[in-house]
Amino acid sequence: MSALLSVKGLVAGYGGVPIIEGINLDVQDHEISVIIGPNGAGKSTLLKTIFALTARSEGGIDFAGKDITGLKTAELVPLGISMVPQSRNVFPTLTVDENLDVGTYAAPPKDKEAVRESVLALFPDLRDKLGQPAGELSGGQRQMVAMGRALMSEPKLLLLDEPTAGLSPAYLEIIFDLLLDIRKRGVTILMVEQNAKQALRIADNGHVLVSGKNFISGAGEALLNDDAVRRSFLGGAAA
Amino acid sequence: MKKTTYALAVAALLASSAATLAADTKIGLLMDITGPIASFIPPLQNAANLAVSHVNDQGGLLDGQAVAVYGDTTGSSQGAVDAAGKLINIENVPIIMGALMSGTTIASAEAAAIPAGVVQISPTATSPAMTGIKDNDLLYRIVPSDNFQGEVLAKMVMDEGLTKVAVTFVNNDYGVGIGGTFVEAYKALGGEVVAEVKHEEKKNSYRSELATLSKAGGDALVVIAYAGDSGGKIVKQAIEGGLFTKFVGTDGLRDEALIADIGAEALATSFFSAPTSPADNPNQAKLHELYTAAYSEPADKPFVDQTYDATFLALLAIEQAGSADRAKMAEALRAIASAPGEKVGPGEWEKAKALIKDGKDIDYDGAGGSYDFDENGDVAGFIGKFVVDGTVYKQIAIVE
């Protein structure tokens, strides 16, 4: 089985200083993959480079059997990739409904109304807030709007940059449950996460990044129980 | 490759100056071409060019042609000093006509012309401060200082039987100069200024100013501003608003454009003051005829007469001096401008040249007056009273 997303020898960074140096990564279809690692390891940069938001200097990216190296973000969205950035992930003065609508602009779905309904089915809380400016919502609700917006283009692959950053533990659970729901709908997820333990629990695959390089990859459960990973990144003994 | 092209272009430009024949004589025309009074300049450049072309069409200057070299003050002191400096040091002109605004005229005279010993003759600078400058007899102007027109205007208004007026003037050296003197003189004559409002140029609406002016109920509105700018707008908006029907204006307002814009009927009871010459002046009509023939546009615009005259006077001074020697200019200028002497008017270069050649004394009487300089380089001037007659202005009285 070939991977949905395949990253080979990716080098990227800012102003000539590489932040990620030769990353290899495969993301299988219909799976949740999570990237963990210490601060500054280049996790977000990897995500941004895949989505063409950061300049790539070397390496290649394949998506769904197609070489997407060098394509622009606006060209990736119609191919079926969306991303939810870590912060500033909603348009604050646009209403929730408008936020969702903007999600369809780059890749208009055939039946916009149906997609909207299915997204709202995933986030029923948003239904009463459709007319409210997104900036007035709580952090967790905003995360939902952001994910909803990303799903409006009916992506095959959803890139999430720390979806639980700054959220209360209660919301953390809700978001992780939602991710499982989203996967059920056939969307592949690649996410960067700080809450490594919880993330690895729901993940099919995990990748550990250390100072811009692959450290170790494996199944989520396997990584959770890996001694080296546990010592370095999960904080002490196994849970 | 590109560099070569640039170098060639620069060389060509420089060469074009060298192409000026040795016998030709330059005259410096210092004008506020860009900057706050840019809108007045095009007809004034026409007027100056007309004077130069009259010279060149009628025998030329000295042994060659007259060549006009412009300097742009950019309406600023820095630019004025710089432009005058270039005319003096690079172009090596013997005499400068200009500048137009008092501020640029005085700055260029103080920091460039006077130190270099170059005569400067301004057609329009009216600031009283010019009189007191230590100029070694180098700074001249052919308009009376503000004090004069303001005083005369006050007398005219009183004589008209208007004892209560509202006054508005544009907030620049022209408006404030005449306006201030007018108010003082008018009060001294027993008149009552019911409202006095200084206004900014180039605003869109002057209705709130007019509201203040009209509230006090004056007999007429005295407008000291330019027809092409705030003055015209104020008259128009006052009529449209039904606030005033009678206006008193100065030379800035006495512009054919005003009649064209407002209509003679609405201005029937209004009158205007403007510098003029002692007797009924055929020279003005003549200049206007020449100007209209050359540019096919009306000539009755502010300062066209004075600019032509100042340029013509400067050219006459060079001819009179017999060479482009700066040191001789002041004396020559006084000789050709003042009585006695045979009268010469606008466009009469051939006649003037012949008279000078014969060693006869001449006296230029221009379209804007007769210009007899006093010891300060000022002219006494005569102020005419004008009313609208059809599409033009008619002079009905003269005050000395």
Add this chain to the structure above:
Amino acid sequence: MEMTGLLFYLVSVLIAGGIYAVLCLALNVQWGMGGLFNAGIAGFFAVGAYASAIVTTAVSSKHLGGFGLPIPVGLLAAMIVAGVTGWVVAKICVRLKSDYLAMASVGIAEILRLVIVNESWLTNGSLGIAGVPRPFGDLVHGREADLLYLAVVWFCVLSVYILCQRLYLSPWGRTLRAIRDNEDSARAAGKDVDWFRLQTFVIGCAIMGLAGGLSAHYFKFLSPSATEPLLVTFLVWVMLMAGGSGNNRGAIVGALVIWFIWSATEIFTSRLPPEWVTRSSYIRMLLVGLLLQFVLQKFRSGLLPEKSPKIRSD
């Protein structure tokens, strides 16, 4: 073109260029070191010019003044009054981001202009202040007096340059550049960013005031036409960008080069074919506008770039 003429033209270019160099150094303190966008240079320049003129002229019934004080006192007053004005402005706007400061400073300059043309008791309004003395004015007359003034102006340029250079290299200057390049980390390092900015703005404004004073004594006559924003604010920006913002020597070189270009272009544009000559002034303005675009795009770091490369925060 006789040689003495050329010499005196050069002298006048160097005097004006020197006054611009002072302005440019002042802007370099504000923008080059502090990253503060001051679009109201003309206002502070005007305040300085009027302060010095009022303090040094003889008694006049037309405006405030008649103090007849020595010229150095006038220049000092110019710096103080412009500095205080700058302080008031900075108090209001310095914590705002650059564009707001730009708009606010344009507005300040406009207000100052209105005050100058309207409050005749203070400034004689649009009629201007006559008889502003030149230093050593009684010593030499004629064009030679310019040589003396040239020395005075360049003495000031040199003094301001030394001051700016010391500021630049001092710990204060380092902090300032740190703030300019990365405000957040400077703030995190416990620097009182707003206070540093305020100081920068005030110092810059005071130096602008000095330049204003110098120009008033050069023209010997001061009217609102000495403070045209185009020739003061705009040109100084072009100069600093062309010279190399952040570099004090660059500021001086930029001032001289751009003033020379501005001044000398007229010698060429006035040689255009006759049908263009009456429009030559606009062509000159157009060229300067295009020159600025060229500098911004192809020549951004200027003739003398700042030595330590800027670390861009974005």
Add this chain to the structure above:
Amino acid sequence: MIDFINLYLVPGLTIGSVYALGAVGISMIFGILRFAHFAHGDLMTIGGYGVLTAVWFIPVHPLLLLPFGIALAIVSALAVDQFFYKPLRKLPTIYTVIASFGVALIFRSLAQLFWSSGNQVFISGVRMPVVLFDTFRISELHMQVIILTLIIAIALHFFLTRSKLGRAMRAVSDEPELAAVAGLDTERVIRWTWVIGASMAATAGVFAGMDTSMHPNLGWNLLLAMFAAAVLGGIGKPMGAIAGGLIIGIAEETATFTWLSDEPLISPSYKSAVAFFIMVALLLFRPQGLFKGRLL
């Protein structure tokens, strides 16, 4: 009282409409391109001259020839964006601000080159105002200006909230990086921002020119008040800019009304300072503007 309406309020609304239309563009450009566009006033001037030129050839009412001015302003705006602003897009925005300073000068000198520096009028002659209820006097032009501005404001509102392009513009203005993440074509949004900003600027320029006369400094002289209006309305809030423009216009005119005594509250000489004082007060006490715009 009727004097207040005739001589202060209606002129205030008229000039306010001009400010409003100009401020919309400034606010949108500020929101989307994130820089203060100092050449916006001169863009108005260019638009005004476009119509003036059309009037010389086609002798109909100038307002009918508005499309010519709009077209000229759009072409000019897109050209300067392409050649002068776009190359600086990746740099700190302040470089673009400086560039726009230069563009303002370029526009002005071009206007002087092509149309000369004199004052030129669209329609000459005294136009007596329409008198309603015996005392209410309003000129035809002012009525046209105010009504057209209202229509434009309503159309703009629907455009921004209902159309895809309008929403995309607001999205880019809100969070440009997120808009890029969402795959929006930012350059296209920028182009449309210039199109709309330039159209309104041209309209405002024609209104201002018709009310008085065209001259090369027309727009530059209005710039400060338009900046104030944009700040007042909240940066990146086009509808706020409309409200801000009207408020500034009315404030400027009515500030000279005899509110407290027989003397004007503020001397008319200081009228142009009113906009600025409002702006400073706002920066001090409510920097996000009246309508919660972005805080810079």
